[in-house]
Amino acid sequence: MKQVLAVIVENKPGALTRVSGLFSRRGFNIENIAVGETVTPGISRMTITVEGSEKVIEQVVKQLHKLINVIKVSNLSNEPSVMRELMLLKVKAETGFRSDIQQIVETFRGKVVDVSPDSMIIEVTGNDDKLEAIKLLLQHFGIKEIVRTGKVAMLRGSMVTRES
Amino acid sequence: MKKKMVKGSAMILSALEKEGVEIIFGFPGGAVLPLYDQLYSSSIRHLLVRHEQGAVHAADGYARVSGKPGVVFATSGPGATNLVTGIANAYMDSVPLVLITGQVASGYIGTDAFQEADITGITLPITKHNYLVGTAEELPHILAEAFYIASTGRRGPVLIDVPKDVFDQEAPFNYEKQVHIKGYNPTYEGHAGQISRAVKAIRDAKRPVIFGGGGLIRAGASGILREFAEQAQIPVSLSLMGLGAYPGDGDLFLGMPGMHGSVTANYALTETDLIIATGVRFDDRVTGKLDTFACNAKIIHIDIDPAEIGKNVTIDIPIVGDVKLVLEELIKKLKPGNTSKWLKQLETWQKEYPLPVGFNGRESKLKPQFVIRELSRLSGDNTIVATDVGQHQMWSAQHFIVRQPASFITSGGLGTMGYGFPAAIGARLASPDSKVICITGDGSFQMNIQELATAVNNKLDMTIALINNSNLGMVRQWQNIFYNKRYSYTALHGNPDFVKVAEAYGAKALRATNNNEATAAIEKALTEKGPVLIDFVVDPDENVYPMVAPNCPINQIITGGDY
Numbered sequence: 001m002k003q004v005l006a007v008i009v010e011n012k013p014g015a016l017t018r019v020s021g022l023f024s025r026r027g028f029n030i031e032n033i034a035v036g037e038t039v040t041p042g043i044s045r046m047t048i049t050v051e052g053s054e055k056v057i058e059q060v061v062k063q064l065h066k067l068i069n070v071i072k073v074s075n076l077s078n079e080p081s082v083m084r085e086l087m088l089l090k091v092k093a094e095t096g097f098r099s100d101i102q103q104i105v106e107t108f109r110g111k112v113v114d115v116s117p118d119s120m121i122i123e124v125t126g127n128d129d130k131l132e133a134i135k136l137l138l139q140h141f142g143i144k145e146i147v148r149t150g151k152v153a154m155l156r157g158s159m160v161t162r163e164s
Numbered sequence: 165m166k167k168k169m170v171k172g173s174a175m176i177l178s179a180l181e182k183e184g185v186e187i188i189f190g191f192p193g194g195a196v197l198p199l200y201d202q203l204y205s206s207s208i209r210h211l212l213v214r215h216e217q218g219a220v221h222a223a224d225g226y227a228r229v230s231g232k233p234g235v236v237f238a239t240s241g242p243g244a245t246n247l248v249t250g251i252a253n254a255y256m257d258s259v260p261l262v263l264i265t266g267q268v269a270s271g272y273i274g275t276d277a278f279q280e281a282d283i284t285g286i287t288l289p290i291t292k293h294n295y296l297v298g299t300a301e302e303l304p305h306i307l308a309e310a311f312y313i314a315s316t317g318r319r320g321p322v323l324i325d326v327p328k329d330v331f332d333q334e335a336p337f338n339y340e341k342q343v344h345i346k347g348y349n350p351t352y353e354g355h356a357g358q359i360s361r362a363v364k365a366i367r368d369a370k371r372p373v374i375f376g377g378g379g380l381i382r383a384g385a386s387g388i389l390r391e392f393a394e395q396a397q398i399p400v401s402l403s404l405m406g407l408g409a410y411p412g413d414g415d416l417f418l419g420m421p422g423m424h425g426s427v428t429a430n431y432a433l434t435e436t437d438l439i440i441a442t443g444v445r446f447d448d449r450v451t452g453k454l455d456t457f458a459c460n461a462k463i464i465h466i467d468i469d470p471a472e473i474g475k476n477v478t479i480d481i482p483i484v485g486d487v488k489l490v491l492e493e494l495i496k497k498l499k500p501g502n503t504s505k506w507l508k509q510l511e512t513w514q515k516e517y518p519l520p521v522g523f524n525g526r527e528s529k530l531k532p533q534f535v536i537r538e539l540s541r542l543s544g545d546n547t548i549v550a551t552d553v554g555q556h557q558m559w560s561a562q563h564f565i566v567r568q569p570a571s572f573i574t575s576g577g578l579g580t581m582g583y584g585f586p587a588a589i590g591a592r593l594a595s596p597d598s599k600v601i602c603i604t605g606d607g608s609f610q611m612n613i614q615e616l617a618t619a620v621n622n623k624l625d626m627t628i629a630l631i632n633n634s635n636l637g638m639v640r641q642w643q644n645i646f647y648n649k650r651y652s653y654t655a656l657h658g659n660p661d662f663v664k665v666a667e668a669y670g671a672k673a674l675r676a677t678n679n680n681e682a683t684a685a686i687e688k689a690l691t692e693k694g695p696v697l698i699d700f701v702v703d704p705d706e707n708v709y710p711m712v713a714p715n716c717p718i719n720q721i722i723t724g725g726d727y
Contacts, residue, residue, distance in 0.1 A: 010346060013296065018288060025289045055474075062471035068293040068313060071347040163346065 002031065003057045004083065004153050006161045007046040007064060008038070008072040015069045019046060022067065028052060028060050032150035034085075043071070043163050047152045071163045080156040086125045086149045088113075089135065092142035093120040101141060108134045119144060167336035172300035172326065173202040175337050176264060179307040180208055182339055185235050187211055187226065187593055189219040193239025194279060195266025198331035200237070211593065211622065214614040216243050218586040220250025221612070224259050225550055225590030228573050231384070233260040233314045234590065240266045241279030244325070245286065249580060252290040254321040256577025257405060258382060260314040261321035262307075267296070269329040284325050292320030300333035308343045317350030318469040319382055350468060354485035354493055361481050362440075362464045363497045369438035369462075371506045372398045375421065378405030378576065379443015379467060385488035386410065386569035389442065392491050396501040399510055401429040403444050404561055405576040412565040418510060419519075422450035423712050424558040427517035427721055428510055430712065433458055434719040435509075441465045443487045446476040447577070448715075456717035466490045519562050520709045520723070528678060529703035532556060532631045535682050536563040539601055539629055542686050547599040548573060548591045552584030552608030555637035558708045560603045571598070582611025585628065589615060592624045599690060600626040606659055607636045616669040619695040627689045628671075628697040630662055633704040641707045645722070666697040673697040 009015045016035060023030045031049040038045045050060060057075065064073045076083075093101055093115070101120060105112055110124035124134055128151075135143070155161060170178070176199060180188070187209045192200040203210055213219040216238045223234025234254075238247050244265040254261050268277040284296045293313050295306045303326075310322040366372060374393055380386055380402075386409045393400050393416050400410040401418045410417055419426030421433050433439065439461050444450075451457040457477060464481040465473050473482040483490050522531030536559050539549075549564055550573040551557040557574055566572040573591055575583040588602035609630055619626065631637075640654040666673035672692055676682040682700060689696040709724040 014284065014288070017285070021288050059471065059475060062475075066469070066471055068345060068348050 001051070001053065003050055003052065003075060003077040004081075004151065005048045005050065005061065005064075006074045006076055006153065007048060007070060008161065008163045009044050009046060010069045010071060011037070011042050011044045012069050015044070016046070018067050018069060019048075019064065022063055023050070023060070026059075026063060028056065034150035034152050038163075040163060047150070049151055072161070074161045076153045076155060076161075081153050082156060083127050083151050083153040084125050085127070085131060085151045086123065087131050087135075088147045089122045089124070089138055089143055090145040091120050091122060091138050092118060092144060094118055097141055101138070104134065104137050110134065167338065169334040170337035171202075171331070172303055172333050172335070173198045173331040175300065175303045175335075176307065176326070177202050177206040177208065178337065179304065179339055180235060181206070182341065183311050184232065188235045188237055189213060189223040189226070189590070190237030191216050191219055191239070191243060192237070193243045193266065195240035195268060195328045196237060196243075196331075198328065199264070199266065199326075210237075211618065213586070213618050215612065216246035217250050217582065218589075218612050218615045218618065220247045220261070220263065221253070221580075221583050221586035222590035222593075223261055224250060224254045224583075225573050225587030226594045227254075227259050227261060227590070228587075229548060229570050229591045229594035231570070233262050233311060236261060236263040238263070238265050239279065240268055240283070241281045243279075244283040245281050248286060248290070251287055251321050251323065253575050253578040253580045253583060255290045255292070257378060257575065258319045259321065260319040262310050262314050263321060263323040265323060265325050267325045267327040270327045271329075273327065283323065287323050290321070291323050294323040294325070296325045297327065297330050300330050300335040303330070303335070304337055304339045305343070308339060308341055309345060311341075312343050313345070313348065317348070351470070351484045352468075352486040352489055354466065354483040354490035358481055358483045359490065359493050360497070362483060362494060365438055365462055365464060365481060366396060366398075366440065366494075366498065366501070370503075371436045372396075372438040372440060372501075372503065373418070373432050373436040374398050374400045374440045374442060375403070375433065375444055376400060376406040376409050376442045377403040377444030379487050380406055380409040381569045383443060383468070383486050383488045385443070385491055388488055388491045388495065390414070392495050392498070395495060396498050397503045397507065398440065398501065399432060399507060401425075401432060403447070403450055403576070404574060406444065407561060407572040408566040408569045411567045413567065418514075420561055422447075422452070422718060423714070424562065424708050424710065425450070425718070426519060426562070427710055427723070428513040430718040430721060431513050432510055434717070436461045439463045442491065443467060445472045448476070451476065452712050452718040453715050517710075517723070521563070522703075522706055530676065530678055530682060530700060532559050532633070532700070532702045532706055533563050534679060535629065535631060535700045535702065536560050536603065538683050538686050539603065540564040542683070543599050543601060543690060546597065547571065547601060548595060550574070550584045550588035550591050550600070550602045552604040553579045553581045554605045554608055555633075555641060555708050556603050556605045556608075556631035558638070559631070564603075581608040584608060585612050586615050588626055588628075589619055589624060592626050601629055602626060603629045603631065605637060606630060606632045606634060606656055606662070609662075613665065616666060616671055616695065620670040623694050625693055626695050627686075628695060630697060630699050631702055632662065632699050633702050633706070634659055635704050637704070638708070644707065645711070646713070662697060662699045671695045671697055673699065675699045675701065677701045
């Protein structure tokens with residue numbers, strides 16, 4: 001079962017290594033991890049997607065809490081939340097195919113952010129399903145390169161996952 | 165008012181003084197030269213070891229006995245990496261340490277400079293927390309945090325890596341012992357609702373067992389545990405790390421459970437309907453095959469570390485908190501229990517399955533069990549035993565009667581050969597009024613034998629009981645039982661004459677090859693000044709029984725030996 005954790009950490013040297021190292025040395029598999037600053041200076045937020053049973057996730061959360069730099073850990077999986085990921089795709093795009101590609105990109109509310117004589121870079125955000133769907137369609141033209149940020153997630157409504 | 169500027173090295177020593185540190189265990193080197201120079205102007209004693217691993221094990225032994233963090237100095241690179249085993253050992257057994265290592269100067273970091281190693285990176289998984297200091301200005305805060313983190317919550321080692329130039333930098337020094345760390349708030353008080361549930365479960369139990377561990381000793385909870393057990397008439401089994409938390413000759417004591425535990429303790433933990441687990445972590449050496457462990461019992465688990473609860477076994481009533489405070493709360497609501505039927509059953513098992521003592525009547529070889537029993541009998545109550553790792557460790561756990569908490573010092577979690585002798589040195593320094601005995605094996609002792617120089621040089625009164633079977637006995641035992649007697653590389657050919665080695669270092673030494681010599685040697689050694697080594701030449705074929713094969717149910721016991 002995939003679970004999404006929001007981990008609030010003090011932005012100290014090595015904080016990311018401590019968190020990611022904890023996963024690997026305890027045999028927990030991180031699917032993806034995205035890190036950025038929060039609204040509070042000095043505090044960062046990691047969104048971590050991890051695969052595992054409820055028991056495994058419980059242990060992951062407890063072990064994360066033990067890290068001195070970790071302030072708060074929330075499991076967003078069972079709460080209504082918004083999840084997004086950004087993906088850039090470099091697609092083969094010879095002159096005859098460009099409008100077809102353009103059309104697909106528009107359907108998925110993506111953007112063409114770069115064009116060269118034989119390729120285009122597409123930017124698209126969304127959840128897993130959406131990104132997989134557009135990837136599938138663009139494969140038809142030939143994908144030269146993909147880069148993804150990893151998921152970020154936020155609870156719906158007025159509830160916040162903050163350090164206090 | 166302008167604050168007084170202080171050098172980094174001076175800050176470290178004043179912080180240690182303010183923390184009440186009496187002794188530093190260490191070994192100098194290039195990157196810590198400024199710190200060692202500063203030691204000249206400090207009142208704190210420094211114990212010079214012969215290998216950094218000796219320093220960290222000694223600090224560990226000191227910390228276990230004194231209850232205060234052990235402090236270690238080492239230089240960068242090899243100095244720091246030589247600490248790694250000792251740090252991992254302290255981490256596994258939750259021992260508070262503050263380790264200060266030198267690092268190459270700031271400008272050289274990351275260049276593979278001479279004697280550089282990324283020690284914060286290396287020790288990330290084996291420290292409770294660690295720091296690479298950027299400037300001297302950060303030092304007071306980091307030092308205060310380090311002592312606070314090491315000695316609160318679940319204890320553990322904290323490492324501070326200091327670049328050489330930072331020792332010489334000057335900055336204002338304002339030391340505040342009280343620190344607040346946002347993400348670090350250990351829970352000490354147990355949850356009232358869970359405590360009530362626990363009381364009810366204890367009241368309803370017919371066959372309850374207290375299963376206690378090292379957490380009891382770290383929390384200073386031995387007194388209250390004893391009161392609790394006696395008031396509720398609940399028998400006590402203690403893990404290797406917990407030995408001494410309840411008197412080894414106490415009426416309700418069942419012995420140690422697990423792989424080399426007593427038959428009674430293992431039967432009790434199998435047949436029980438309620439385990440009251442206090443400061444233990446359900447190590448695989450105790451539980452055996454997990455899904456057969458206490459399958460008909462409810463389990464109450466009291467631990468300061470929430471991550472331990474439910475990690476290995478499913479817990480019915482979790483109580484996160486300081487085990488001493490929680491037991492104090494529990495005892496208030498507890499009535500004297502009636503467990504006489506259960507206690508009678510346990511007594512029957514105890515009579516039926518006593519520990520094998522190795523007297524087989526067929527030969528006159530010296531038996532290690534006899535040696536340990538004599539050490540226990542002759543040394544008296546006020547004795548601290550530090551053991552190494554192997555057969556002698558298990559025989560010590562079985563046959564040495566440990567009556568006081570923090571008086572059985574052993575490497576439980578990591579199983580570190582080479583731990584015992586330097587740990588005994590630390591214990592000696594922490595408790596000048598106790599007798600100190602190091603029980604070691606010929607394999608383990610040679611892993612830190614060089615610390616004989618430290619013991620001799622510092623005139624440390626201690627008995628080193630070397631259980632010498634010329635083999636890596638525990639590994640040999642496994643080869644004997646599980647590998648069809650194929651003794652691959654466990655015979656220690658080329659062992660030195662240990663009496664001569666000890667004498668070469670300037671220590672006294674004796675040898676015993678039979679019972680009478682053993683008793684006489686122990687009597688003599690215990691009254692001598694300085695370190696005395698006794699080379700007990702024992703039967704190499706003796707195995708540790710009872711034994712439970714790894715990953716087997718703990719009531720499937722190989723009794724093997726002669727009763």
